Amino acid sequence: xxxxxxxxxxxxxxxxxxxxxxxxxxxxxxxxxxxxxxxxxxxxxxxxxxxxxxxxxxxxxxxxxxxx
Numbered sequence: 325x326x327x328x329x330x331x332x333x334x335x336x337x338x339x340x341x342x343x344x345x346x347x348x349x350x351x352x353x354x355x356x357x358x359x360x361x362x363x364x365x366x367x368x369x370x371x372x373x374x375x376x377x378x379x380x381x382x383x384x385x386x387x388x389x390x391x392x
Contacts, residue, residue: 341379348372 336344349365349372350357357365366373 341375344375345372 345362345365346355346357348369349361351361351365366376
């Protein structure tokens with residue numbers, strides 16, 4: 325939530341974001357994501373990669389740290 329707020333990408337709640345990730349990536353529907361499932365899922369879904377890239381962009385955080 326903090327990263328989303330800093331980046332201005334707070335159009336969805338953390339819960340909604342998590343639900344989207346699980347719907348798209350949890351292929352065996354066990355309610356858990358292995359690192360392999362996550363990486364494979366994101367590599368195969370361009371929209372999901374874009375969503376994650378926007379929501380976890382740390383460049384603004386780094387600017388705040390650098391500028392004090």
